[in-house]
Amino acid sequence: MMSPADLPDTIPLFPLPGALLLPRAVLPLHIFEPRYLAMLEDCLKTPHRLIGMVQPLEGGSAGQSRLHEIGCAGRVTQFSETEDGRYMITLSGISRFRIRREVTGFLPYVKADVSWSDFTRDLGKEEEDSNFDREVFLKLLSRYFEAAGLQTDWSSLEEADDELLVNSLSMLCPFSLEEKQALLEAPHLTDRRETLTALMEFTCRGGGNEEMIQ
Incomplete structure (x- = not known):
């Protein structure tokens, strides 16, 4: 487990639409893109091996950052190279961060000075949700999967602990970029579960992303 002292002031950013990472997930x-292959090679040379996952902004205007301010950093814990030079990697979520400023330079990828101070709880133990009614939640989840035309391994979901269940669904369900960002920025597990519940209920009622995000 990493400590606050292990977290660097500057990290590379990987702005990948729809790819949500959460702590302990x-x-x-x-x-495969050359600029991100360069990013990975540089990352593997560092002691922390952290990459910051961040969502692009939708409809950003000229002169403004094209990235959301809050992302989540993951440590490269597994990687393998294919014969044609691509990489398959696994990021293990460490902590969310706030972008202070993007670092300009001659690198083909983006780096940023970041602050970790708002998310010290991310480095602690698994969160608990004392108000979580799992039976009611799983019934809603079943209706959501049916409405969204999705399938899953129900035995794995039923066996997952509260944090793993909520965070995995937040990462895997096909929500919009702004909805994914709302799940990321939820302060605590209870807030994330409530946001996730609201998004699933909206889908079950036949709503669309355009109506949900104002």
Whole structure:
């Protein structure tokens, strides 16, 4: 487990639309663009091996950052190279961060000075949700999957602990970029579960992303 002292002031950013990472969760990634292959090679040379996952902004205007201010950093815990030079990697979520400023330079990828101070709880133990009614939640989840035309391994979901269940669904369900960002920025597990519940209920009522995001 990493401590606050282990977290660097500057990290590389990987702005991948729809790819949400949360603390203590894992995210598999396929790296093939030359600029991100360079990013990965540089990352593997560092002691922390952190990459910051961040969502692009939708409809950003000229002169403004094209990235959301808050992302989540993951440590490269597994990687393998294919015969044609691509990489399959696994990021293990460590902590969310706030972008202070993007670092300009001659690198082909983006780096940023970041602050971790708002998310010290991310480095602690698994969160608990004392108000979580799992039976009611799983019934809603079943209706959501049916409405969204999705399938899953129900035995794995039923066996997952509260944090793994909520965070995995937040990462995997096909929500919009702004909805994914809302799930990321939820302060605590209870807030994330409530946001996730509201998004699933909206889908079950036949709503669309355009109506949900104002």
